Amino acid sequence: MAKIYTVSELTGYIKALIERDAALAGVWVKGEISNFTRHSSGHMYFTLKDERARLRCVMFRTENRLLPFEPADGMAVLAAGRVAVYPKSGEYQLYVEQMEVAGIGSLYLAFEELKKRLAQEGLFDPARKKPLPAFPAKIGVITSPTGAAVRDIIRIARRRFPSVDLLVIPAQVQGDQAAQSISAALHLANTLPDLDLLIVGRGGGSIEELWAFNEEIVARAIAASRLPVISAVGHETDFTIADMVADLRAPTPSGAAEVAVPELGELRRRLLMMTERLRMAGLRVLERKRDRWAEMAGHPALLKPQRWLDIKRQRVDEAEERLARAIRNLLEKAEAVFHKELATLDALSPLATLRRGYSICRKEDGRVVREAGEVAPGERVRVILSRGELSCTVNRREETLDEPGGTEGKEL
Amino acid sequence: MNQAELKEKSFEEAIARLEQIIELLEKGELSLEENLKLFEEGIALARHCRNRLDEAQGKVEILLGVEEGEVKTGPFQAEEEEKTGE
Numbered sequence: 001m002a003k004i005y006t007v008s009e010l011t012g013y014i015k016a017l018i019e020r021d022a023a024l025a026g027v028w029v030k031g032e033i034s035n036f037t038r039h040s041s042g043h044m045y046f047t048l049k050d051e052r053a054r055l056r057c058v059m060f061r062t063e064n065r066l067l068p069f070e071p072a073d074g075m076a077v078l079a080a081g082r083v084a085v086y087p088k089s090g091e092y093q094l095y096v097e098q099m100e101v102a103g104i105g106s107l108y109l110a111f112e113e114l115k116k117r118l119a120q121e122g123l124f125d126p127a128r129k130k131p132l133p134a135f136p137a138k139i140g141v142i143t144s145p146t147g148a149a150v151r152d153i154i155r156i157a158r159r160r161f162p163s164v165d166l167l168v169i170p171a172q173v174q175g176d177q178a179a180q181s182i183s184a185a186l187h188l189a190n191t192l193p194d195l196d197l198l199i200v201g202r203g204g205g206s207i208e209e210l211w212a213f214n215e216e217i218v219a220r221a222i223a224a225s226r227l228p229v230i231s232a233v234g235h236e237t238d239f240t241i242a243d244m245v246a247d248l249r250a251p252t253p254s255g256a257a258e259v260a261v262p263e264l265g266e267l268r269r270r271l272l273m274m275t276e277r278l279r280m281a282g283l284r285v286l287e288r289k290r291d292r293w294a295e296m297a298g299h300p301a302l303l304k305p306q307r308w309l310d311i312k313r314q315r316v317d318e319a320e321e322r323l324a325r326a327i328r329n330l331l332e333k334a335e336a337v338f339h340k341e342l343a344t345l346d347a348l349s350p351l352a353t354l355r356r357g358y359s360i361c362r363k364e365d366g367r368v369v370r371e372a373g374e375v376a377p378g379e380r381v382r383v384i385l386s387r388g389e390l391s392c393t394v395n396r397r398e399e400t401l402d403e404p405g406g407t408e409g410k411e412l
Numbered sequence: 413m414n415q416a417e418l419k420e421k422s423f424e425e426a427i428a429r430l431e432q433i434i435e436l437l438e439k440g441e442l443s444l445e446e447n448l449k450l451f452e453e454g455i456a457l458a459r460h461c462r463n464r465l466d467e468a469q470g471k472v473e474i475l476l477g478v479e480e481g482e483v484k485t486g487p488f489q490a491e492e493e494e495k496t497g498e
Contacts, residue, residue, distance in 0.1 A: 274427075
């Protein structure tokens with residue numbers, strides 16, 4: 001029976017074999033960067049690839065410190081280093097010592113070509129962009145039903161405007177089928193009743209993972225959409241073709257939810273202001289007309305005991321009574337509405353919060369202090385209470401991690 | 413405007429109409445009858461809008477498919493939602 005090796009022994013053997021090879025100790029490789037990440041330690045991890053193969057690479061901080069460029073996914077590079085085995089993951093990888101830009105990567109070229117072509121067709125024209133509904137009642141969310149993006153969108157949208165309805169329209173957002181799946185979902189969404197707006201997107205990922213949003217079929221489906229479309233692909237720095245065609249580009253999925261629905265509190269305040277304006281305008285109208293009526297009723301021509309007037313007198317009396325009644329009713333109604341609104345306004349106002357015993361601390365330049373770190377000992381601050389203000393000097397400060405608003409240790 | 417007509421109005425339309433009414437009233441160029449009518453409509457719109465803002469939590473659903481023109485949906489549960497207690 002053959003000798004049985006442990007995994008460590010076998011890996012060690014392979015490691016020795018590879019690392020003994022002089023050709024692998026100093027090799028130049030040409031490829032395209034993907035899955036690029038810079039670890040907090042400063043080391044860079046990425047994959048170099050071409051059409052048929054991939055190579056894991058690491059470039060340590062001591063080496064990458066001197067790099068004259070910032071590596072990014074899709075970039076074609078020449079990398080020099082040694083090939084070695086990392087036993088823990090059982091992977092061989094290129095330990096990069098030097099790297100140069102070799103030209104523009106193929107994905108980047110495809111992106112630029114499509115962008116140019118669609119721009120010529122006018123697909124990015126601002127004039128094509130549809131306005132977004134200010135108060136969408138129901139929003140279609142085209143994304144993966146299991147990703148972080150859908151959760152972010154739902155959470156933010158409901159926090160801002162709880163009564164909004166959301167319909168998740170599942171689509172594959174990465175892989176070979178993704179572009180097809182997203183465009184099919186876009187077409188389907190446009191046939192559904194009740195939707196006011198679409199959000200299409202996904203969370204962050206490598207350039208390959210986001211690639212579907214750079215495909216022509218997705219761009220065309222967005223352009224053909226009857227419903228307004230907000231794109232929300234990856235992070236703030238990711239810019240895709242889908243973003244350019246969409247009616248609005250949101251930097252992230254959470255950002256999409258923020259622009260899609262209004263903030264309830266803000267709407268309430270606006271409505272309150274409108275109700276007050278309505279009430280005032282109504283009162284002014286009534287007063288003006290009442291004055292004119294009184295003036296007219298007292299006019300000598302009307303007071304003359306002419307026959308025609310006698311005949312109509314009763315009707316005038318009736319009309320006067322009706323008017324008085326209408327005015328009374330409306331005033332009562334307006335008053336009731338006004339009082340209710342006033343109570344709401346009061347509850348929203350910071351004054352109500354102060355009355356409950358909270359206070360606001362401001363720096364001398366008026367900025368509100370939210371964390372102990374914003375002020376230095378010896379600095380003067382103003383503390384605003386429900387009634388009156390205090391002028392204080394900070395003696396000592398203690399920064400706490402979990403209670404950024406804590407005031408412990410700030411003796412006044 | 414009757415209740416049914418009001419219900420049909422989207423929040424957006426209601427706010428726009430309210431804005432228009434306020435401007436008309438503030439100009440004060442119409443007859444008393446017209447102004448009273450507008451004012452009443454305005455009050456009804458404002459109440460309608462407030463009711464819309466007070467509406468209960470909306471639905472979150474997932475599209476299951478469209479079969480023979482019939483849209484099939486189901487409730488959508490985002491796993492994390494329960495944790496955040498929203």
